Amino acid sequence: MQGTAMKNEKFLNATSIFRSQATTQTSSKSVRGESASPVKKNIKIKVESFNFYYGNTWALKNIQIAIKENNVVGIIGPSGCGKSTFLRCINRMNDIIKNTRAEGFIYIDGKNIYEKDQDVVTLRRDVGMVFQKSNPFPKSVFENVAYGLRINGVKDQRVIAQKVEKSLKDAAIWDEVKDRLSDSPFSLSGGQQQRLCIARALAIEPRILLLDEPASALDPIATSKVEELIHQLKKEYTIIIVTHNMQQAARVSDFSAFFMMGELIEYDATSKIFTNPSNKITEDYVTGRFG
Ligand SMILES: Nc1ncnc2c1ncn2[C@@H]1O[C@H](COP(=O)(O)OP(=O)(O)O)[C@@H](O)[C@H]1O
């Protein structure tokens, strides 16, 4: 009972985000005014008839979705519904897992990344990823961010230093670490480590950023910094963020995709998903009746 009540409270908070936007923000029109189906222009990622299997487990079922450039898409759904699997399909990280199979199409800028001639290293450079648990390398703060540049063949120390600084600034952590560049990243707070990992992902200038529950291990202040960062980053990147926190999805995303048991149940403007979803199952989930 109590759990349900708490979840309902979460939902009310999520919907109230839109109510307050409607009264206080004139610019909220850009979100609220989206048409029901994602429009065709500026499509960055298009997924068509996509299936994914771990052995006999059918983890993603006939997924269709189109994601616009410079949008933030929130992926929500109960544990085990395929959110992380979906994210990892977009930069073919699942290729590393044995006995898996992908079927169908994922187009990025019009090119199917599952075609045989796709270079996976290039793909992963273009599609950066940040995980739930921050995973800095056991190198200095500076070298964590420089790493991707070095493995991509950048040798000029001045260029590396400039890019490291820019990435740390873009990840909104420069001021906190500029005097600690040679320190171990493990001396940073959890929130700082996570932003460092975002800086590391940004350093190699991806086009798309995949974030898998990036704030789930963070305290509220660190979480709000990461959310603020996402708002800033969407000017330059297309972002897909998995979150189990519905208020977070409501706050940061333009569109939301609700997955359940490997299926994409509903995909629409976030305001619609949280206030007036088309599908009864979506409504049950966002109102906290299950999950
Ligand atoms: N490495 C793996 N090997 C086998 N099955 C997996 C693996 N990763 C995930 N799965 C299965 O795929 C389904 C979706 O998992 P996942 O994408 O991790 O869900 P979510 O991120 O929504 O919690 C689950 O049934 C899960 O058990």
Ligand SMILES: [Mg+2]
């Ligand atoms: Mg997951």
